[in-house]
Amino acid sequence: MQRSHLSLIRVGGMGSGTARCFCSESKPCKRSRVQFDEAEYSGEKACLFDCLPDDIVLSILCYLSASADCPSDLVSVMKTCKRMNRLGKNPLVLEKATLKSISIRVENWSPPAHKFLKRCVRAGNVEACYLLGMIECYCLGLRGDGCHTHTRKGLSYLLRASRRGHAAATYSLAVIFFNGTGMGKSQENLSTGFSLCQRATQLGYVDAMRELGHCLQDGYGVAKDVPRGRRLLLDANTRELAVSRSSRPVASAAALPGEGSSRSEYCYLHSDFGCDVPAPEVHPANRFMAEWFQTRQNLGESVRLCANANCSRPETRRFEFRVCSMCALACYCSRACQAVHWKTVHSAACTAAIAARRVRIFNNALARFE
Ligand SMILES: [Zn+2]
Ligand SMILES: [Zn+2]
Ligand SMILES: [Zn+2]
Ligand SMILES: [Zn+2]
Structure with missing residues (x-):
């Protein structure tokens, strides 16, 4: 007989292993710590999830993974019992997992965490492709032992994300080709980098716009075109300002150029270095x-x-x-x-x-x- 426990409440930190069962409120679970041990479960009352068929539980888990905002949300569910572990690993659930729910910190990095991210990649989760791609390329690939398996894997993950329209992954590939990361610099790589950067610009990625603008201004990897470069830098600044204004409350938003700021005569939008806006939140891949x-x-x-x-x-x-x-x-x-x-x-x-x-x-x- 299989018993399962689902914790829909957040628990502190990944791997802390405290999941409280809230599924049968009249008879709350005596044990707060749940493990895989079969013997541990014997004699305990089955909970409401046990009466539900797999597809219903699966759709609940899909909803959870699509709204989860830390890795422990998913992990603690998968740790509750064998059935939840099996259903939690379903590609339908992993494909929908949010970036926050798969953003594993370095202190929690382990072979199972690596395996979990690989599973998400296999399920077709685009954010996981980007995150694991960056980790494989830059962290695991950098061992200096001449083994480029991780770099190759990372590149293929980034490519997968890029093909599905992931702007940051496309820009990352551009940076990798520009610098010849793991392959050395060549004119061929430079022009590949340039077209990737162009693609990321079309996807509206600010860093790519800025990079492309500077490339055109300096004639790096492409024929020099100063007016087009200036226009791209202006586009990048405008977009950056717009994003910063829409994502922050008005009171703390940066003043628009000429909007009562002490340096009102200076227009940030024409700056080579971007607008005077607070830096955006660091992406989990960069934080890693x-x-x-x-x-x-x-x-x-x-x-x-x-x-x-x-x-x-x-x-x-x-x-x-x-x-x-x-x-x-x-x-x-x-x-x-x-x-x-x-x-x-x-x-x-x-x-x-x-x-x-x-x-x-x-x-x-x-x-x-x-
Ligand atoms: Zn339960
Ligand atoms: Zn229970
Ligand atoms: Zn950088
Ligand atoms: Zn300096």
Whole structure:
């Protein structure tokens, strides 16, 4: 006899294993901790879900996965009993899982977590394709042992997401081809990167617009076309401002250019570096990379990351990334990241770094005379 327990209430943290059964309210479950142990279940009263046929429970689980907002929502259900585990793994459920419900943190990364994401990818979940693609390409692929299985897998996942219209995945592929990540730089890769960037621009991805705008302005990977480049940068700024305005309450939204701000004579929309808007929330894929390499760096490995904190892509070979030409300290995966980072952080830090270096050179010169 199979017994199942469904927890539709949120439990703290993934893997904490506390799922309370709320399905039979007149006779609440005595045990709050549920495990797979068969013997553990014997003698307990069956709950209401046991009377429901699989397809009904499945549709409830689909609803749950489509609205879940943390990984423990799904995982705790799958941990309740064998039946829920079987139904929770159904491709119909995994295909609908939200980005938040599959956004596993580095501290929870484990072979089962990897397997779970692979299952979501197989079920056709586009967000999972992007997330696992980035993890395979940048985190697991970067082992330096000459084994590119993870990189290849990651690329195929990103490609799958891109084919289904995922803008961020398309842009990520563009960055990979621009930098020749795992394949080396070539003119062929550069033009592939350029057409991918164009595709991501058509999908309305701000970073891609900015990257393409700078490429056209500088004639990088494509014939120089300054007016078209300027127009794309303007488009990127406009879209960024619109997104920031629609996603935040009016009171905290950035002032429109010329809207009573002290620098009203300056129009952000024409800036090379984007509008003066608060940085968007970091995407789970980027957060994963940042945390992953933070842990590695604590262990003494040195990997150079893109200085843009909203990106944190790592270099996969030495001198892969572009470096700030003024201070030669900050490095970037792309022009888009450099532009955004200059606007938000680096313009001040760079001047300070240059000033510090001048002082150092001056002091060294003085010391030689003494
Ligand atoms: Zn139950
Ligand atoms: Zn129960
Ligand atoms: Zn600099
Ligand atoms: Zn970057």
